[in-house]
Amino acid sequence: MNRHIPETTPEWLRNLLFKYGLDEGILDGVPAHSQQMPSAPPDFSNATTDISGVLNRLAETLPHDTARSPTSVDWGDKSVAEPEASSSAMDELLASLRGVEEAAKSAEPAEPEPPVADAPDWLDETSAEEMPAVPVFSEPDATTSDDWLADLSDSPTDDTALTDEVPDWLMDFSGDEASVLSEPTPVDAPPEASPPAEPSAPADDDFAWLDDIVADASSPTPPAVSEPEAAADAPAQPLPADSPSPPETEDWDAAWLARVAEEYPVDPALISAETSGESEPPAEPETVGADEPTAARAPVDDEPVLTEPDVPDWLDNLRSVVDDPAVETPDDAVDTAADVPEESAPDDMPDWLSQVSAEPEALVDEAVDWLSELRGAVDDAVEPAADVAETPKESALDDVPDWLNDLPTEPDSLESAAPDWLGDLQDAVDDAASETAEAAPPDDFSVAEVPDADASEENLPALADVPDWLDDLPIEPETLEGDAPGWLDDLRGTAEEITPEAVEPLFDDFSVAAEGESVTMADTAPSEVEPAGDAPDWLDDLRGTAEEVTPETVEPLFEDAPELLPTEFNFEAIPETESDELFTDASIPIEDEPEVPEPAATEPSFWDETPDAEDLFADDPDAFALDVPDWMGALDLDAPDDFSIDELDEAVEEIAPEEISDEMPTEPEEIFAADEPPAETEESLFDELTALADKTPSEADASEPAADEPPADEPFSVLRQSSPGLSSGTAFKSATGMEAARDFYDIVTPSPLFPGAPSVPPTRSRVGRLVQTILSLLFIIAIAVPLFSHFDRGGFPLxxxxxxxxxxxxxxxxxxxxxxxxxxxxxxxxxxxxxxxxxxxxxxxxxxxxxxxxxxxxxxxxxxxxxxxxxxxxxxxxxxxxxxxxxxxxxxxxxxxxxxxxxxxxxxxxxxxxxxxxxxxxxxxxxxxxxxxxxxxxxxxxxxxxxxxxxxxxxxxxxxxxxxxxxxxxxxxxxxxxxxxxxxxxxxxxxxxxxxxxxxxxxxxxxxxxxxxxxxxxxLDSQSVAHLVVMVLLLVGTIAGLIVKYGQESE
Amino acid sequence: MDTIGLILSVTLTLMVLSYIFGDNPLFKLAEHIFVGVSVGYAVLVGWYLVINPALFQLNPDAGAFNLLTKFPPAILAFLLIFKVRPNQTRIGGVLGSVALAFLVGVGAAAAIAGALLGTLIPQTVAVAGLDLSAANPAYADAPAFWLHNQFLSNIVVIIGTVGTLFYFTFTHRPQGALSGFRSGFVNFWAGMGRWIVLITLGALFANTVSARVALLVSRVQFLVDGIRTLAGG
Missing domain, CATH: 3.40.50.10160 (MTH777-like)
Incomplete structure (x- = not known):
């Protein structure tokens, strides 16, 4: 079963789903309609389910958001804009834009008017100068689109400003396209014809214009909605009185839309039930009245009514394209799609896609190589996720980036260079080419067109940012599921609420850096560096959504590595988790982090500073094993990859204290301060350390150490050698890693004495202590003698x-x-x-x-x-x-x-x-x-x-x-x-x-x-004697001290 | 009983004097006994002579005034319990600080006032009132030796006071026209003060030695008298 896995949900459809409380994943699994080649319009002939079915199913099964008007279409950001206000403002804006377009077309008929108003957001971000060959779709930004739309409405005559904002591929329209777009849009009722205060009732109805499409299938000129009907359809919240009233009807209903309506008839009952609010809360104040769907259904057979505000502008343009007799109808497209893809491409395709179609060979040359390498890295890093793909919403199919979907359409050129999954994609493209209709329908319709009758709700895949016209590619889900990396699912799922504060500590340790550089952390990381500017959409999503990460949302990302959650990044746990794969394979730009050589070959400079280092590795390399410090030799150098720093620390703490002092010479600062690499024993030491590093499997293929390896990193090479899991020097070069290494170094090395510090004075000798004791005893005896003699008491006072x-x-x-x-x-x-x-x-x-x-x-x-x-x-x-x-x-x-x-x-x-x-x-x-x-x-x-x-x-x-x-x-x-x-x-x-x-x-x-x-x-006698003794001792001591001093000076 | 006490006292004295042969367990034991007995004695004195009379012995003449005079000190004394541990809780620290603040505040006020009125001002006046003339009536009946001695003493006091004050003059190098003179003047008197300080410190040390020698003599005399007593002499 071919399934259509669109990566991007159109903004309007997303808003529509949001209004009904649905996730956009509801569209996942919608049986794909006919495959659509970028250069060919889709074929509606094989569609078995129409959009009405989908919408009706939505209306029947899903609860309505009572806080929002069921008839309003929020064209802006659903999370930001007020529903009603946004709808009204957008309607007003679109109405004004309609007037602007008409004015511009009337002024410059030859100037093509891009379908800017309702262009998909991903098209807004397309930049010709950024991606000349391979397109890059960045984060959809409804606000940006609104801005340039607002600019258009503010300065309708400013063509320069207009062209600056309009996507390039639209501006590249020429010739026929221009003529098509320059055709004045027939409007039955001019804006001024409508009552100024009359609310644009259909503008608040999401499905009315779709019903109109269906109803208007056979009528090229739908009549305008009568004023009473419009008044009856007026929502509870009217538009401002001075707001320009959009044209009520148009005769733009294209032939292909008519055919759509014919092939996929809408059940009026369902639509009526939907629009009349039967499935909605009865208290909905902004529910469109029951007359509106009646007004929309009444002319199904004869008067298809479509109100202007409900129709995106780009649909207008597309309608004009469809009206072009040069464009074939979908019925004919089946036969002609394979023959004339290029002719039909410009109608709904950016110019770069036209280039892709026109020059597939060039694209293959430019993009296939690195795509293949990237694909290879992904295949290595990601194990097949067949079980993951069982649930459609968890399918990894939507992880296929847009730029991969934009692959050239030449199967022959791709087959030789593109990876398998691209080949599958190409096969799907080939299948689509055989069924593609010439006229390109609107993108948003393609999502709802379900060619496969077996489609069920549970097979709805998640939608992403894939351009809609690429969504139609029928891709075998099993194939893509196997190709999509699982970590991308995790990344996508958890990155939606990432904030810079939460991500910053993570990226700090990984040294987020300039463009053109990537993390080379794990062995599974691809060596190819992907420029940041060429990052696909899914990476842009990651980067953009990373601004909303909270610690809580990050936790799922680190379920396997909870120790990474603390603010201080624990780099020791990186190799044991898949987070390293995440960050490495995701090619997160890293600042100043070129390819880091394997640490096994890094030469620890401090080794040369050991007193006997030269003797250790002088002649006999085999003696190295014997001369290796015990603490280092005790380390399990042949340990498997899961050998962690914790184990290393434990081993060192047990072994190192006494023996490390002779091996580790000085403080790390002294080593870091060394400007020159080790001199004499460098070669022998290098050989020995290389041999030592070869014992570890992960370092067997270690590259030569860079000559300009920072000296500050050298002390940590010992750690790297002992810890194969830490094969990259990135962690050590981070502040945390450096601090941890310094702590380790301080533990295993003794505290050095200051050079100028005085030596510890020798303890008093036994002779000195004996002399002191004798003098003390003599002093006591001298005191006691007068007490015994009783000089005064004996009548002999002195x-x-x-x-x-x-x-x-x-x-x-x-x-x-x-x-x-x-x-x-x-x-x-x-x-x-x-x-x-x-x-x-x-x-x-x-x-x-x-x-x-x-x-x-x-x-x-x-x-x-x-x-x-x-x-x-x-x-x-x-x-x-x-x-x-x-x-x-x-x-x-x-x-x-x-x-x-x-x-x-x-x-x-x-x-x-x-x-x-x-x-x-x-x-x-x-x-x-x-x-x-x-x-x-x-x-x-x-x-x-x-x-x-x-x-x-x-x-x-x-x-x-x-x-x-x-x-x-x-x-x-x-x-x-x-x-x-x-x-x-x-x-x-x-x-x-x-x-x-x-x-x-x-x-x-x-x-x-x-x-x-x-x-x-x-x-008093004893005290007097004691004073005398003290004076004598002071005199003798002073003389003795002088004699000793002069004696030492004379010597 | 007296003999036991005498023997014990002599033994403890000898244990202390055993420090002549270096630090030893006997000295440590005597030291600990001395400290322990002193602390225990102080606790008992504090309880029997201070706390118990202040809290539990009412003044019959005071009547109800006893409650007012005894309750606040009792509260403050109780609050000091919270300062037993240095890392008290916030509330405990605050409560203990109340009594401690009271003690510190009152003590500081008394000390400052006493220092001003009892030391600073009287000493300044005394130095300023030194009479270097022999015609001072206070010295009328003094012998000549006393007069010469007092005159010399006053000279020393003046020189010593001025010099010591200059010695503790911490200023940067003077600038200006008379900077050289000022520098020389300050340096001269600072030098004099330095010598006065040195002599004073020497006198303090000599007096300390004399005091400690007197203590030693006292202990030796106790030993001699004790041994005589024990020997029956």
């Missing part, structure tokens, strides 16, 4: 170990100023701001201070800004006068908050709110301390601190108490380490007294009238 009289006088003077002036029972708030870490130094000092205060008759309230200071208070109080706790001494505990705590003590009543750390009672509740409410009630505030901050806090935060200047004296007993920080406050008299360290404590002890030696005085 003068140089005692506090100087001047120092004793200074401390005595300060204490006299601060403490000596205090009255008995005066309160001293002493803050113990030190911890056990400094207890050894400050506890003697604290004890001396507390004794001094108690000796003065003062009471002591101890606080602490450190939690551990509470214990220090207890220790001091227990050491000084534990019996006086509660009466003369009290521990108020820890004051949290640091400076805030000090600040809070300056508030009124803050001191009385303190609690005894032992009993928890407030000082205000204790009889001995109830008189103390705030800080100004104290006579002295002292801090015993080993922290410079606490010294500062007490000065800073007590500078203002209750808004007034403090009335109490301030004293600081600090560690020797804090003295430099506390001294300025003493010099500025912010602290009235400052006692520092053991020396101050010893001076304080010696200043007591009892002259008893305290712990500070006992420690």
């Amino acid at each position: 003068p140089w170990l005692e506090p100087s009289p001047a120092e004793q006088d200074a401390i005595r003077s300060e204490l006299q100023t601060v403490v000596g002036t205090q009255l008995p029972d005066a309160v001293a708030v002493v803050s113990f701001d030190y911890t056990p870490a400094t207890e050894g130094e400050l506890t003697p000092l604290a004890m001396a201070v507390v004794r001094k205060l108690l000796g003065q008759g003062m009471r002591v309230i101890a606080v602490s800004l450190d939690p551990e200071g509470v214990g220090m208070v207890t220790a001091v109080f227990d050491a000084v006068a534990p019996e006086k706790y509660g009466s003369r001494l009290i521990n108020a505990g820890y004051l949290p908050g640091g400076p805030i705590a000090v600040r809070s003590l300056t508030a009124p009543g803050a001191v009385g709110a303190l609690r005894d750390a032992a009993s928890g009672e407030r000082l205000s509740s204790l009889p001995a301390w109830s008189s103390i409410k705030d800080l100004n009630a104290a006579g002295l505030v002292a801090t015993i601190s080993a922290n410079a901050d606490t010294v500062r806090w007490w000065v800073e935060q007590t500078s203002v108490v209750g808004g007034d200047a403090p009335t109490f004296a301030r004293m600081a007993a600090v560690s020797a380490a804090v003295e430099p920080f506390a001294r300025p406050y003493r010099d500025s008299n912010q602290y009235n007294a400052l006692i520092v360290g053991i020396n101050g404590a010893a001076a304080l002890e010696s200043a007591r009238p009892q002259k008893t030696l305290g712990p500070a005085s006992a420690m």
